[in-house]
Amino acid sequence: VTIESFTVWAVALVLAGIVGASLTSELGARRVRDELDAMRVMGIDPIRELVAPRMLSAILLTTLMAFPAVAISLYATQFSAAYYAAQNMSEFQAYAFDNMVPLELVLVVVNCLLAGLVIGVVCAYKGMNAGGGSEGLGKAVNQAVVISFVALWIYQTLYTGITQGIFDLGRFR
Amino acid sequence: VTNPNHAGAQGESMIEDPTEAFGVPRRPHAEKRPTPIGVKPPEWLPKPLASGVAAIGEFLGFTLRSVALIPTAIRLYPSEIFRYSGVLVRGSALVVLFMLFNLGLLGGLLADTQLRPLGVTSLNGAALSVAIFRGCVQVILGWVVAAKIGCGLVTELGAMRINEEIDALEVMGMNPVAYLVSTRIAAVFLVTPGLIIAGYWMAFWGAWLVDVPFLGSVSDGAFWNYLFQLQNLKDFFIVTAWAVLSIALATLIAAYFGYTAKGGPVGVGDNTARSMLMSMAAVAVLATIIIQLAYGVDANSPIAN
Numbered sequence: 001v002t003i004e005s006f007t008v009w010a011v012a013l014v015l016a017g018i019v020g021a022s023l024t025s026e027l028g029a030r031r032v033r034d035e036l037d038a039m040r041v042m043g044i045d046p047i048r049e050l051v052a053p054r055m056l057s058a059i060l061l062t063t064l065m066a067f068p069a070v071a072i073s074l075y076a077t078q079f080s081a082a083y084y085a086a087q088n089m090s091e092f093q094a095y096a097f098d099n100m101v102p103l104e105l106v107l108v109v110v111n112c113l114l115a116g117l118v119i120g121v122v123c124a125y126k127g128m129n130a131g132g133g134s135e136g137l138g139k140a141v142n143q144a145v146v147i148s149f150v151a152l153w154i155y156q157t158l159y160t161g162i163t164q165g166i167f168d169l170g171r172f173r
Numbered sequence: 174v175t176n177p178n179h180a181g182a183q184g185e186s187m188i189e190d191p192t193e194a195f196g197v198p199r200r201p202h203a204e205k206r207p208t209p210i211g212v213k214p215p216e217w218l219p220k221p222l223a224s225g226v227a228a229i230g231e232f233l234g235f236t237l238r239s240v241a242l243i244p245t246a247i248r249l250y251p252s253e254i255f256r257y258s259g260v261l262v263r264g265s266a267l268v269v270l271f272m273l274f275n276l277g278l279l280g281g282l283l284a285d286t287q288l289r290p291l292g293v294t295s296l297n298g299a300a301l302s303v304a305i306f307r308g309c310v311q312v313i314l315g316w317v318v319a320a321k322i323g324c325g326l327v328t329e330l331g332a333m334r335i336n337e338e339i340d341a342l343e344v345m346g347m348n349p350v351a352y353l354v355s356t357r358i359a360a361v362f363l364v365t366p367g368l369i370i371a372g373y374w375m376a377f378w379g380a381w382l383v384d385v386p387f388l389g390s391v392s393d394g395a396f397w398n399y400l401f402q403l404q405n406l407k408d409f410f411i412v413t414a415w416a417v418l419s420i421a422l423a424t425l426i427a428a429y430f431g432y433t434a435k436g437g438p439v440g441v442g443d444n445t446a447r448s449m450l451m452s453m454a455a456v457a458v459l460a461t462i463i464i465q466l467a468y469g470v471d472a473n474s475p476i477a478n
Contacts, residue, residue, distance in 0.1 A: 029439040084469075137438045138328025141445045145320040146268060153275040160279060164286045 024144040027127025028137045055120035062116030122148040235429050239354040246355035257360035265321045272317050273372040277379020280305040285390050294390035298400030301380045315419030315456030323427030327448045330431025331441035354428045361424045369416045411467045423452040
């Protein structure tokens with residue numbers, strides 16, 4: 001069931017696009033309006049007050065999104081299998097769950113967690129270091145999304161390679 | 174200010190209620206003035222739905238206008254088109270090709286892990302040619318373009334809007350949609366087919382790298398043989414047109430959000446984020462529709478058919 005890997009990867013990309021972009025634009029807007037400097041002057045650490053909670057929530061969101069995403073992709077595939085190949089539901093689900101081990105789901109969750117970490121770090125960094133008015137802010141959002149895409153991609157390839165190599169999950173039972 | 178007592182002294186036949194003179198607009202064609210600019214939400218729909226429909230209509234109007242102005246843009250501003258094409262190639266080609274190369278790596282790896290237990294790793298190329306070539310490449314291209322080109326476009330146009338440069342263009346008698354949006358869309362149409370074809374090539378070589386030299390699961394000849402056995406020229410045209418459409422959709426959405434940005438730097442940032450959301454969703458929906466249209470009836474495959 002290759003769906004699991006592709007699902008994570010789609011989830012991660014979409015979240016990188018949406019969550020990451022909004023995170024960067026929010027932090028960047030604060031940066032452009034000098035709010036971060038104001039916080040520093042007031043003796044509040046902006047990383048602790050602004051970045052840490054947002055990163056945590058990004059990680060939590062990506063991790064929790066793993067479950068509905070896997071479920072939705074499973075049902076969507078089942079639906080199209082029923083529609084095109086006239087495969088009945090019980091057969092599909094039986095095969096799907098025969099070929100799935102609990103370890104696989106754990107790996108999906110860990111994968112999503114790490115992907116959320118990547119998104120959070122890249123986007124928060126870019127947002128914190130935005131500068132130069134509206135153009136600089138837009139550029140920061142752009143770079144944040146592109147960099148987190150590329151980073152996610154490399155990470156995903158390595159993660160898949162390593163986990164598939166270690167656990168040998170592609171076994172048909 | 175007229176004294177009402179004075180008006181009354183003049184005689185009540187002229188104006189019955191003296192204050193009414195100020196209630197009636199003095200412009201003679203006030204009733205015939207055009208309705209406010211923008212799409213009016215339909216009244217017969219519930220409120221949240223109506224505003225969504227109005228937003229889609231506004232986007233479609235913008236799209237049609239900018240696409241219709243492409244010939245004007247080609248006639249008047251060819252240098253702008255080529256300049257933006259250069260920007261696209263210099264700035265985005267490397268990222269897009271690298272992403273597709275990575276997609277190939279991932280696809281090759283997954284194909285191998287799935288097919289190895291069945292003992293048909295020689296079909297790795299076939300899995301790649303169906304799963305990656307028809308679908309993944311297009312969606313990924315759309316997303317990457319939405320991220321790389323689209324965000325840049327929102328930023329650029331949004332900054333122009335915020336700095337009132339677009340209004341300045343209009344004052345100077347230039348059509349800002351033709352000059353700013355249509356030229357960019359023409360540039361995207363000019364650049365992307367080549368980029369897409371190079372992208373396929375990168376994806377195939379990425380998968381080759383994993384399957385042939387790294388894992389050694391399939392011989393060089395078998396990989397390319399099965400890769401090209403399961404695709405034909407018709408596939409190629411469908412898939413390339415699909416990719417161009419997804420990229421054009423992402424670009425148009427980005428241009429729309431950039432063009433309608435408001436509210437300072439923060440508004441530009443927000444619009445960038447919103448355009449990412451919309452174009453990702455639109456590309457995915459477009460993929461679902463096109464795959465039904467193109468492969469729903471005729472799978473166009475030499476096996477199991």
